[in-house]
Amino acid sequence: MIFYLLRRIVYTIPIMIGVAFFCFLLVHISPGDPLVSILPPDASIELQQQLMKLYGFDRPWYEQFAHWFWRALHGDLGTSIASGRSVSTEVMRAVGNTLMLSCMATLIGFLFGSLFGFVAGYFRDSWVDRVASALSVLGVSVPHYWLGMVLVIIFSSQLMWLPATGAGPGGSGEWAWDWAHVQFMVLPAITMSVIPMGIIARTVRALVADILAQEFVVGLRAKGLTDLGIFLHVVKNAAPTALAVMGLQLGYLLGGSILIETVFSWPGTGFLLNSAIFQRDMPLLQGTILVLATFFVVLNLMVDVLQTTLDPRIQRS
Amino acid sequence: MSTGISIEHIGAPAGSDRGGPAQPLLTVNKLVKHFDLKKSFVETLVGGGKVVRAVDGVDFKIMKGETLGVVGESGCGKSTTARLLMHLIDPSAGEIVFNGETVGSPQLSLREYRRQVQMVFQDSYSSLNPRLTIQDSIAFGPQVHGVPKQEAVTRARSLLSRVGLEPRRFAGRYPHELSGGQRQRVNIARALACEPRLVILDEAVSALDKSVEAQVLNLLMDLKEEFGLTYLFISHDLHVVRYISDRVMVMYLGKVAETGPAEALFQEPHHPYTRALLSSMPSMDPDHRTEQAALAGDPPNPIDPPSGCRFHTRCPLAEAVCSQRVPILENRNQRETACLIHEPGSGHSLAGTAIHAS
Amino acid sequence: QEKVLRIGMTAADIPRTLGQPDQGFEGNRFTGIPMYDSLTQWDLSKADAPSVLIPGLATSWKVDAADKTKWIFKLRPGVKFHDGSAFNADAVVWNVQKVLDKTAKQFDASQVGVTASRMPTLRSARKIDDLTVELTASEPDAFLPINLTNLFMASPAHWEAKFKAVPASVTDTAARSKQAWIAFAADASGTGPFKMVAFAPRERLEVAKNTEYWDPKRTPTIDKVVMLPLPEANARTAALLSGQVDWIEAPAPDAMDQIKSRGFKIYSNPQPHIWPWQLSFAEGSPWLDKRVRQAANLCINRSELKAFLGGMMGEAKGIVSPDHPWWGNPKFDIKFDPKTATKMMVEAGHTADKPLKVKVQVSASGSGQMQPLPMNEYIQESLKQCNFDVELDVLEWNTLFTNWRKGAKDPSANGANAINVSAAAMDPFFAMVRFVSTKTFPPVSNNWGYFGNDEFDALIATARTSFDDKERDAALAKLHARIVEEAPFIFVAHDVGPRAMSAKVKNVVQPKSWFIDIATMKMD
Amino acid sequence: MNMTSTVAGIAPVPAAAEPVERSPGFWSGVVRKLMRDPVALGAGAVLLTLILMAIFAHQLVPSDPYATSMLKRLKPIGFEGFPLGSDELGRDMLSRLMLGTRLSLFMGITPVLIAFVIGSGVGILPGYAGGLVNTLIMRTIDILYAFPSVLLAIALSGALGAGIGNALLSLTIVFIPQIARVAESVTTQVRGRDYVEAARASGASPFTIVRVHVLGNVLGPIFVFATSLIAVSMILASGLSFLGLGVRPPEPEWGLMLNTLRTAIYTQPWVAALPGVMIFITSISFNLLSDSLRSAMDVKS
Amino acid sequence: MNTDTQTDRTPIVSVRDLRVTFTGGKKPVKAVNGVDLSVARGETVALIGESGSGKSVTLRSLLRLHPARRTRIEGRIDVAGVDVLAMNNRTLADYRGRIASMIFQEPLLALDPVYTVGAQIVESIRRHERISPADARKRALELFERVRIPSPERRLDAYPHEMSGGMRQRAMIALALACRPQVLLADEPTTALDATVQIQILLLLRELQRELGLGIIFVTHDMGAAVEVADRFAVMYAGRIVEEGPTREVIRNPRHPYTLALMQARADGAMEKGARLASIPGAPPDLANLPAGCAFAERCTFVQPACLQTQPDAVELGGSHRARCLRTDATAHVMTRAATHAPRPLTETA
Numbered sequence A: 001m002i003f004y005l006l007r008r009i010v011y012t013i014p015i016m017i018g019v020a021f022f023c024f025l026l027v028h029i030s031p032g033d034p035l036v037s038i039l040p041p042d043a044s045i046e047l048q049q050q051l052m053k054l055y056g057f058d059r060p061w062y063e064q065f066a067h068w069f070w071r072a073l074h075g076d077l078g079t080s081i082a083s084g085r086s087v088s089t090e091v092m093r094a095v096g097n098t099l100m101l102s103c104m105a106t107l108i109g110f111l112f113g114s115l116f117g118f119v120a121g122y123f124r125d126s127w128v129d130r131v132a133s134a135l136s137v138l139g140v141s142v143p144h145y146w147l148g149m150v151l152v153i154i155f156s157s158q159l160m161w162l163p164a165t166g167a168g169p170g171g172s173g174e175w176a177w178d179w180a181h182v183q184f185m186v187l188p189a190i191t192m193s194v195i196p197m198g199i200i201a202r203t204v205r206a207l208v209a210d211i212l213a214q215e216f217v218v219g220l221r222a223k224g225l226t227d228l229g230i231f232l233h234v235v236k237n238a239a240p241t242a243l244a245v246m247g248l249q250l251g252y253l254l255g256g257s258i259l260i261e262t263v264f265s266w267p268g269t270g271f272l273l274n275s276a277i278f279q280r281d282m283p284l285l286q287g288t289i290l291v292l293a294t295f296f297v298v299l300n301l302m303v304d305v306l307q308t309t310l311d312p313r314i315q316r317s
Numbered sequence B: 001m002s003t004g005i006s007i008e009h010i011g012a013p014a015g016s017d018r019g020g021p022a023q024p025l026l027t028v029n030k031l032v033k034h035f036d037l038k039k040s041f042v043e044t045l046v047g048g049g050k051v052v053r054a055v056d057g058v059d060f061k062i063m064k065g066e067t068l069g070v071v072g073e074s075g076c077g078k079s080t081t082a083r084l085l086m087h088l089i090d091p092s093a094g095e096i097v098f099n100g101e102t103v104g105s106p107q108l109s110l111r112e113y114r115r116q117v118q119m120v121f122q123d124s125y126s127s128l129n130p131r132l133t134i135q136d137s138i139a140f141g142p143q144v145h146g147v148p149k150q151e152a153v154t155r156a157r158s159l160l161s162r163v164g165l166e167p168r169r170f171a172g173r174y175p176h177e178l179s180g181g182q183r184q185r186v187n188i189a190r191a192l193a194c195e196p197r198l199v200i201l202d203e204a205v206s207a208l209d210k211s212v213e214a215q216v217l218n219l220l221m222d223l224k225e226e227f228g229l230t231y232l233f234i235s236h237d238l239h240v241v242r243y244i245s246d247r248v249m250v251m252y253l254g255k256v257a258e259t260g261p262a263e264a265l266f267q268e269p270h271h272p273y274t275r276a277l278l279s280s281m282p283s284m285d286p287d288h289r290t291e292q293a294a295l296a297g298d299p300p301n302p303i304d305p306p307s308g309c310r311f312h313t314r315c316p317l318a319e320a321v322c323s324q325r326v327p328i329l330e331n332r333n334q335r336e337t338a339c340l341i342h343e344p345g346s347g348h349s350l351a352g353t354a355i356h357a358s
Numbered sequence C: 001q002e003k004v005l006r007i008g009m010t011a012a013d014i015p016r017t018l019g020q021p022d023q024g025f026e027g028n029r030f031t032g033i034p035m036y037d038s039l040t041q042w043d044l045s046k047a048d049a050p051s052v053l054i055p056g057l058a059t060s061w062k063v064d065a066a067d068k069t070k071w072i073f074k075l076r077p078g079v080k081f082h083d084g085s086a087f088n089a090d091a092v093v094w095n096v097q098k099v100l101d102k103t104a105k106q107f108d109a110s111q112v113g114v115t116a117s118r119m120p121t122l123r124s125a126r127k128i129d130d131l132t133v134e135l136t137a138s139e140p141d142a143f144l145p146i147n148l149t150n151l152f153m154a155s156p157a158h159w160e161a162k163f164k165a166v167p168a169s170v171t172d173t174a175a176r177s178k179q180a181w182i183a184f185a186a187d188a189s190g191t192g193p194f195k196m197v198a199f200a201p202r203e204r205l206e207v208a209k210n211t212e213y214w215d216p217k218r219t220p221t222i223d224k225v226v227m228l229p230l231p232e233a234n235a236r237t238a239a240l241l242s243g244q245v246d247w248i249e250a251p252a253p254d255a256m257d258q259i260k261s262r263g264f265k266i267y268s269n270p271q272p273h274i275w276p277w278q279l280s281f282a283e284g285s286p287w288l289d290k291r292v293r294q295a296a297n298l299c300i301n302r303s304e305l306k307a308f309l310g311g312m313m314g315e316a317k318g319i320v321s322p323d324h325p326w327w328g329n330p331k332f333d334i335k336f337d338p339k340t341a342t343k344m345m346v347e348a349g350h351t352a353d354k355p356l357k358v359k360v361q362v363s364a365s366g367s368g369q370m371q372p373l374p375m376n377e378y379i380q381e382s383l384k385q386c387n388f389d390v391e392l393d394v395l396e397w398n399t400l401f402t403n404w405r406k407g408a409k410d411p412s413a414n415g416a417n418a419i420n421v422s423a424a425a426m427d428p429f430f431a432m433v434r435f436v437s438t439k440t441f442p443p444v445s446n447n448w449g450y451f452g453n454d455e456f457d458a459l460i461a462t463a464r465t466s467f468d469d470k471e472r473d474a475a476l477a478k479l480h481a482r483i484v485e486e487a488p489f490i491f492v493a494h495d496v497g498p499r500a501m502s503a504k505v506k507n508v509v510q511p512k513s514w515f516i517d518i519a520t521m522k523m524d
Numbered sequence D: 001m002n003m004t005s006t007v008a009g010i011a012p013v014p015a016a017a018e019p020v021e022r023s024p025g026f027w028s029g030v031v032r033k034l035m036r037d038p039v040a041l042g043a044g045a046v047l048l049t050l051i052l053m054a055i056f057a058h059q060l061v062p063s064d065p066y067a068t069s070m071l072k073r074l075k076p077i078g079f080e081g082f083p084l085g086s087d088e089l090g091r092d093m094l095s096r097l098m099l100g101t102r103l104s105l106f107m108g109i110t111p112v113l114i115a116f117v118i119g120s121g122v123g124i125l126p127g128y129a130g131g132l133v134n135t136l137i138m139r140t141i142d143i144l145y146a147f148p149s150v151l152l153a154i155a156l157s158g159a160l161g162a163g164i165g166n167a168l169l170s171l172t173i174v175f176i177p178q179i180a181r182v183a184e185s186v187t188t189q190v191r192g193r194d195y196v197e198a199a200r201a202s203g204a205s206p207f208t209i210v211r212v213h214v215l216g217n218v219l220g221p222i223f224v225f226a227t228s229l230i231a232v233s234m235i236l237a238s239g240l241s242f243l244g245l246g247v248r249p250p251e252p253e254w255g256l257m258l259n260t261l262r263t264a265i266y267t268q269p270w271v272a273a274l275p276g277v278m279i280f281i282t283s284i285s286f287n288l289l290s291d292s293l294r295s296a297m298d299v300k301s
Numbered sequence E: 001m002n003t004d005t006q007t008d009r010t011p012i013v014s015v016r017d018l019r020v021t022f023t024g025g026k027k028p029v030k031a032v033n034g035v036d037l038s039v040a041r042g043e044t045v046a047l048i049g050e051s052g053s054g055k056s057v058t059l060r061s062l063l064r065l066h067p068a069r070r071t072r073i074e075g076r077i078d079v080a081g082v083d084v085l086a087m088n089n090r091t092l093a094d095y096r097g098r099i100a101s102m103i104f105q106e107p108l109l110a111l112d113p114v115y116t117v118g119a120q121i122v123e124s125i126r127r128h129e130r131i132s133p134a135d136a137r138k139r140a141l142e143l144f145e146r147v148r149i150p151s152p153e154r155r156l157d158a159y160p161h162e163m164s165g166g167m168r169q170r171a172m173i174a175l176a177l178a179c180r181p182q183v184l185l186a187d188e189p190t191t192a193l194d195a196t197v198q199i200q201i202l203l204l205l206r207e208l209q210r211e212l213g214l215g216i217i218f219v220t221h222d223m224g225a226a227v228e229v230a231d232r233f234a235v236m237y238a239g240r241i242v243e244e245g246p247t248r249e250v251i252r253n254p255r256h257p258y259t260l261a262l263m264q265a266r267a268d269g270a271m272e273k274g275a276r277l278a279s280i281p282g283a284p285p286d287l288a289n290l291p292a293g294c295a296f297a298e299r300c301t302f303v304q305p306a307c308l309q310t311q312p313d314a315v316e317l318g319g320s321h322r323a324r325c326l327r328t329d330a331t332a333h334v335m336t337r338a339a340t341h342a343p344r345p346l347t348e349t350a
Ligand SMILES: Nc1ncnc2c1ncn2[C@@H]1O[C@H](COP(=O)(O)OP(=O)(O)OP(=O)(O)O)[C@@H](O)[C@H]1O
Pocket: B035, B036, B052, B053, B054, B055, B072, B073, B074, B075, B076, B077, B078, B079, B080, B081, B236, B302
């Protein structure tokens, strides 16, 4: 087990370097001058060069990479061109908010997804299955940012039941787990949960159908287990894979929240990315993506390890 | 045989059949295959990458025109040996001499060798490409060796009819449209399409029903005679091996335990393992049922095989020396046995005495 | 009951709070003017007249008669920063140095970008006595007092405290200074009517009333103002409709009816802003013929366009509006007259069968761009009737903005002979000079179309050296009249800065300015 | 090689020219199964309609999709002359939605198609070669795979800047590693099958084996996977346009239309919702068709 | 239980005219077409036949393990005096594993991979008896010792995939015996095992049967394995039992042409080395489309026109030996090699 863990971690290192390099490249493949956004329309060329130097854009790329990577390793992702704040503090704060939202969305998605999936898998080819499957296909087919807009119109603007934007009455800094705050999360989390719900439902349905088709289920029946008893076995068999899918979905949400966060002005990484892109704030873009990718890689690692721990079938060496 | 023309006349380049019938068609010397267990960077650092000793120094010969049966428990390395012979995997050590030429030498290229040695696998379904008609599957081999498409197809059809599948009905079918027995016939036809001299049959009939098995065994016997084939026949069904083989080789944990003419070996097994194996065959006599299992437990793990004689952990006649000394496979009147009891002066108390007399 | 005013801004982030805001004029509007004061400032108290320059922290100023590069500013006595320290000449010098003196401890490069270019000629400051400072410009420049509205006075004492509080482990002065500014931004101190109380980057800024404010007329009655960045128009609208905020900037145009019907108030007033097509005078440009330029200006039905924008547009007759001191009664009257326009086009040789091909670079969005696409598509349609054949080259906003500096002759222009970038027109340089001076040809500044000649250079020089306010305005009016007559632009629209507010907010004056005074508002 | 002479020797029975019963091939079996599947038929019909609409959009549109009219902006569904209402510039929604099919399908399908070609190649090679080649290629792909797909797409288009070309490029880059991974794993599986072993045993060159035995068996599963990606691609592409990173106005594309109609959602919610509905219908059709295709290609069923 | 009232001759399993039809597919598949079978206490019956002849279906019907919605079961099944087909879900669950239990061909597939074998046995015991987990575990341990699993304590906590094939099958048997059932249904329990292990399992089954007085139905392909354990043989073909009788009788004197052919097709039944084996021509019939007459008629060497007309009834051949064939007269004197010339390997020195 410990070997497995070590191996998995060692294996992650080259990937992380690759990921970092890719993030670094982003600045260099982007056309246009990263400084444009902060330069006033009539900034003198002199001022431009002065700022270029200040931000280190005048050095050769490999030097910039080495520098950037070295500092990134120390948690210093540079300074946002637009806001002048340190990228790492910006990103860390945003990551917390995104994580909170994504976890909530994943949880909702997982609950409903596995519910639909189990029902569909259990009553395969019945109308229940068709309804549950239709819901899950719906989940993966709907443009969720659009769904978000529709929900806002209905529940915020018209019914005024739920707030439309933001992360709590006092901002994310004063977040608390009471209704006054959580209500801000309801709409974005539901919107966001639609995709993981669909995917988890499909996975669980296939899993359950697959498990139920296995010989051991006959074995369980043959020893007199009732449907409930068999259900528990199915759950335990499906759990490692379902949890792994859930973990991966959490990762996808972390990285894929940009549209939702934009629609709901949720102060997370997606929101940050959006403004980074539109202000061409390259250090911020780079840093955010690096942090998110790192999260994703680490999450994958955790999912892998968790799955290995949970699932006795996977050989551990 | 009315239609058959002996393969010697037309097959391999003239004069290649050296040494006459006494010269073995295939000689295997000290063949070894160790599989690395998945080794990682860390494990390399820490040390202790383990290997599976699937085949661990195997010697044997196959004479021209004979059928060599190979038996042994699951995991003893039968399939690995077969795959080594086919050069599907590279041996860790050892050499294979075919018809007097070392395989892979300038005299006998791998390609030319492969034409002369073919294989039939156990799983009849997975050994046919599901996307090709069976005619195309059979014609593939000859085409690889330069036979024009049209001609290869003609050959495929004649082979199909030879293995008892009417080409008109079957040539255009896909594997999933055939029964298991029919598929195995196709596999045999496919193996024969390149006009090999040696055919390796790895559990080729094991998956078949008894009634179908009989059909396929009959077919194999006929084809052998018709084309002058040599078979290496791997099976765990001792009855079948006894029926079809001229000589039998018994393997245990990656090593040869015993080799000998089939009847002699079945009548009078020398190696304690062979004896145990044979007595594990269910009797067909309701009045003389087996009363006691000859062996207890499962065969040991090839990752960490026992020292000395590999069988000593389960051998009823094992003595201390058996765990220290590796028995040598020695040839005594057509019988080869790797057992210290049969090795005079080995230090075993029974060494030299005829075991079956005791 | 605490009175809290919640504002949804269009910015994606809280504008910087350390005194020199970013995010364009929205920054000045929300984290500049409410929290800080400048030496001179805009009069935001009237909705019906253009807002003009008035004294702020300086009570009076005049240029040194002998050396026209030197200005003497008399400071307002008794003003205190939020931290209690006194505002005086030292503070002014300190604040000038923070952006202009690289050797000063408090120099902050990140503030230079947004500041220096708005006061291009200012060079240094010198204390004469506690309440008098002398500012030096690089050349005689009558625009300097106007420029100074952009230099907000941050508290040096407060900053020093932050500087001292930086952990000793940071030894490099530059690094300490940087950290001090970061700390300052999170807990700022100015002299303005509101004090900063809470700040969450990208999420919200809270300011509370400064009861000790020096101007009793502008001492706030609203207890607290909360500002939220809501860059997405729909999100802002939804926030307003769901009662999350009391005031949003730039509501979604198509939601106006809905907003009004729910009892919210819409405020708007033309701003010093111009939404034009800037035309190319490069060789081979179709616009070299003045008839063509004027025809295009006459061919747009601005009132229809206004209706399309839900009334949220001022119809442009020049860079500034006729009630502005710089108007100058140009002889060319910009109006909708397609007949004359077509006639002029035919005279110039462009018939309906042989329309004049023009190509314009526009963006799909962008700050202050109003609704570039629909508007440009409308213009495209309109110009068709006057024998123009318009091709739109739609670029991403940043690209367009970069191209603007590169000029019409640059390959990036991609064959376009007009560009649509809207601009603020508060200050004479930004409003006019940079577009018509031969000194501002690309890449120096934004004279994208290379328009300029000796006549205009002379008009500019006169204006720059007319140090009396009246004289200066007269000179600028002359310049403006000539610009309208020569029509190097198609003048289309002025932004009106629409904002929607809850009826609870009272005493709202929306001046003809980019800015608005929150301090004088009241709430139920 | 003198093998040819022997052929007659085996059994001179049937001549090659003699007709044999041809079983319907695998693909015709799949088609037959799909034809019996009502869901597949429904989804297929919808997609076919959309594709035809895309091809003949210019001939089919009832009015000029670009013609603006300030007076007739944001008209409701069923307004005279505007069967599906009009957009924020008074353009005919029906015509724009129809013409939008073009770019939207193009943006959805093209990246997957290109990624299918490249990804299959990139995946089959290491899958068949195994060993070091596999490690090198697959570890490189893992790097791209370490980004959540939406993030990767947005990062790339964000960095490259807006525009169709850049959006297509980003999406293609997003899908290549995904397809390559599937291709690699399927190929690795197929490589272990006995018939590939048998082909190797008969001395065929790797190239021949891949051509005859591997491709036919791996392209199917990869294709099924790719079709399921189209739905994802549709949504991602429209998302990019929605963010202003994809298609530029005034070209009609559903994601972009959704974006520009966003603010109209208060005045004409139904009209504003139409592009979303189109995206939804298309994406769900691709999903359903892909599901059906998967089960039709499953030999077990 | 009512054991005392019944003598050993009353069958513990009695199947009457069992018909199983699968209705899930396009055409109904008649997998079992009128099977009569009874098993006495302490008796082992071997069910023999080709692949697809309906052995497993018959066996699973005894526990009603077929998907209820897609299966039609007709006839009557009594196990330990209870009508299985009349049971409701609850009683059926109580019956399964308690009165009759089952062992499968591939224990690796038949055991839940994510539970330890010990846990699965404990679960089974506690499903049927009120007993503390600790006691159940103790029982499981005893069972492991009973089926001779080395270091049983440790193996209880092993997952199925961590055991070797023989060990797994022993664990499977232990699981089946956990609630002291009266009937054991074994579906090819040794087919996947090596020869040396197979004989161990066969002997174990024989021993358990003797000691626990189990009624066993033993399904297999392999005549040899069947001979080792069975008291009686039942040969199935196309969903019917075509011949049934004491092992000795059936082996020595098969009377149904199908049984006869099976015997002759065996490699060890060959007259001499290299001689052709007698094979059965053709293929088994399509169960969705059974012929009107004897299902074997098409492949039978003794076929007469009458065989194609009606399903033959069972012919009593004495000593509870029956065959469903019109030509038992013709088969009476065909002696198989199998019985007389079975090659005996060396027996242990005894
Ligand atoms: N590619 C491989 N990698 C690692 N180990 C292998 C590989 N192939 C075979 N082995 C191991 O080598 C040993 C011998 O395997 P082989 O397949 O030759 O046995 P066998 O005698 O054919 O058994 P069976 O009767 O079950 O077919 C087994 O322990 C097997 O697990």
